[in-house]
Structure formats: C-alpha cells, structure tokens
Amino acid sequence: MKAADFIYHRATGVAEALRYMEDYDGEARLLAGGQSLMPMLNMRLWRPAALIDINALSELAEVTAQGEETHLGALVRHATLETSPLIAARLPLLATMVRFIGDHQIRRRGTIGGSLVQGDPASEMPLGCLVLGAEINAVGPAGARMIAIEDFYDGAYATALEADELLTEIRFAVHPPHFAFHELCRRHNDFAVLSVAATGHFSADGGWHGLRIGLGGVNDRPVLAEASMALLEGSSLSDADIAAAGEAALGAIDPPSDIRGSAEYRAHLVPRYIAKALRDLRLSAQG
Numbered sequence: 001m002k003a004a005d006f007i008y009h010r011a012t013g014v015a016e017a018l019r020y021m022e023d024y025d026g027e028a029r030l031l032a033g034g035q036s037l038m039p040m041l042n043m044r045l046w047r048p049a050a051l052i053d054i055n056a057l058s059e060l061a062e063v064t065a066q067g068e069e070t071h072l073g074a075l076v077r078h079a080t081l082e083t084s085p086l087i088a089a090r091l092p093l094l095a096t097m098v099r100f101i102g103d104h105q106i107r108r109r110g111t112i113g114g115s116l117v118q119g120d121p122a123s124e125m126p127l128g129c130l131v132l133g134a135e136i137n138a139v140g141p142a143g144a145r146m147i148a149i150e151d152f153y154d155g156a157y158a159t160a161l162e163a164d165e166l167l168t169e170i171r172f173a174v175h176p177p178h179f180a181f182h183e184l185c186r187r188h189n190d191f192a193v194l195s196v197a198a199t200g201h202f203s204a205d206g207g208w209h210g211l212r213i214g215l216g217g218v219n220d221r222p223v224l225a226e227a228s229m230a231l232l233e234g235s236s237l238s239d240a241d242i243a244a245a246g247e248a249a250l251g252a253i254d255p256p257s258d259i260r261g262s263a264e265y266r267a268h269l270v271p272r273y274i275a276k277a278l279r280d281l282r283l284s285a286q287g
C-alpha cells in the first residue's frame with residue numbers, strides 16, 4: 001500500500017514551518033528523518049493533509065556545548081550521535097544507546113527529535129533522555145517553552161506537544177560519571193523487548209549517590225524506577241542491594257503483552273536486567 005495524497009511543503013526556517021502548521025490547523029505532520037512517519041503513511045494509519053519537511057532547517061541540526069550543558073538540535077541524526085566526539089565525551093550514555101537503533105540506514109536518516117516525538121515506549125532515545133533528565137524546547141505560535149522529559153509523555157506515542165508545536169532542541173546537564181545500558185531484542189537491532197539504562201555517582205565514602213534507573217518497553221512510556229533509586233541512595237551496590245532494587249522496580253512497571261513478549265515475561269526480566277546494569281555500574285567504579 002502507498003500513502004494517501006498529501007501536499008508537500010519544504011520549510012526554510014522555524015517561523016515558516018510554524019506558519020504552515022497553523023495554516024493546516026493540526027492536520028499537517030512534520031517530516032524529519034521519515035523513518036517512522038513514512039511507514040505510518042504507507043500503511044495509511046496516518047492521512048495528514050500536508051507534510052512539512054524540516055530537513056532544510058540546518059539550525060536544528062547542531063550539537064553544541066553551552067558551558068556545562070550540551071544542546072542537541074531536533075534534527076541531529078542518530079548517526080551523528082553515534083560518531084560525534086563531542087557526544088562521546090559529553091553524553092556517552094546516548095552514544096552507547098543509539099547503536100541499538102535499527103540499522104545503519106535508519107540511523108543515517110532518523111533524528112533525535114523524531115524519535116522523541118514518535119514516543120515508542122521501547123525506543124532508546126526517550127529512555128536515554130529520561131535517565132539523563134533532559135529538557136525539551138518546544139516552539140509554537142505562543143512562543144517557546146521548556147518541558148521536562150518527565151512531563152513529556154502522556155502515554156504510548158503521545159506527547160505533551162500541541163499539534164502546532166515544533167520540538168527544536170533537547171538540553172542536557174552534566175553527564176554523571178558512571179553509566180550502563182542493557183536491552184533485550186528478539187532480533188538484532190529490532191525494537192527492544194525491554195531496556196534498562198542507569199547512571200550514578202560513586203563517592204569516596206564507598207556509597208552511590210544520585211542513581212537514576214530507567215526502564216523501556218515495560219510501560220506505556222519510559223519510566224524511572226524511583227523506589228529502586230531511593231533504596232540504593234548511599235548504598236555500596238552490594239548483591240543484596242541490587243536484588244532488592246530489582247524487586248522494588250516491579251512497582252514502576254505495567255508491561256504490555258505484544259508480539260515481542262508477554263507481560264509476565266517482561267516482569268520476569270526486569271530484576272534481571274536491572275541487576276546487569278547495576279553490576280556494570282559497580283564494575284565501572286572499580287575502573
């Protein structure tokens with residue numbers, strides 16, 4: 001099947017893209033990498049009146065260091081995250097996770113903004129941004145606003161963006177020194193059955209502080225395992241601490257049953273994948 005008819009516009013600036021969106025009164029879609037949009041159009045799950053191509057907006061394709069913060073334009077491609085020395089140095093968790101997205105061709109076109117707005121609950125970039133506590137800049141007719149990633153998702157494939165808003169930038173504070181990531185896929189680079197990302201600080205007193213543990217694929221959006229994080233504050237990440245944290249995480253999940261796995265299977269995996277990630281953190285602090 002092929003897409004239903006639509007009108008195509010190529011915007012040359014953010015203001016022009018916003019004008020087009022206003023013209024179509026919520027009936028247009030932005031085209032970034034097209035790696036999620038085009039399949040949805042071809043299956044006729046979406047039938048927008050118009051596509052507004054934002055690929056010419058080079059100001060949205062930049063990776064910049066702003067003091068201690070790192071800013072990623074919405075059009076930064078997955079392949080850039082994979083290869084940029086600045087990302088490797090400043091956002092190593094994202095550089096690690098992005099390699100699990102699709103295949104090389106998809107990573108050459110797909111963008112971080114498109115991934116965040118698409119909002120697949122098993123997607124890597126929303127999870128990475130959640131664990132890193134990112135902030136999202138959205139621009140619409142009423143001006144710009146910042147949205148904390150914790151408030152960005154309303155559910156599966158549903159975000160806090162208004163239909164006439166464009167995601168322009170994602171901002172990250174300083175990356176924690178230790179991080180780990182694991183995911184289970186049925187096939188190489190398929191969407192994950194579940195994924196776990198964790199970050200933290202290890203202090204000279206032998207304790208871990210500010211741990212953040214995020215889970216993908218086990219709820220209608222990526223979630224933080226907040227009870228586990230609280231339990232582990234100041235701990236040494238002993239085997240007993242890790243086991244308790246894995247069990248505590250079950251309160252944060254409401255896993256789906258789908259083609260990739262049953263809810264029971266996902267719940268069974270959660271403590272095991274949390275243990276893998278936390279053991280990696282512990283190892284990384286041992287150098």
Ligand SMILES: Cc1cc2nc3c(=O)[nH]c(=O)nc-3n(C[C@H](O)[C@H](O)[C@H](O)COP(=O)(O)OP(=O)(O)OC[C@H]3O[C@@H](n4cnc5c(N)ncnc54)[C@H](O)[C@@H]3O)c2cc1C
Nearest residue numbers: 030032033034035036037102110111113114115123124167
């Ligand atoms: C075979 C295959 C395998 C894949 N595997 C994975 C995987 O393992 N993990 C994973 O995370 N992803 C995977 N993807 C999806 C891929 O990561 C996409 O690139 C991503 O989901 C969407 O990014 P995009 O730039 O292509 O967005 P598009 O497809 O262009 O857009 C997606 C949605 O976001 C909206 N949008 C895009 N940019 C903006 C913006 N700046 N502001 C507001 N709205 C915007 C669009 O209007 C559309 O609704 C896969 C895709 C395919 C085809």
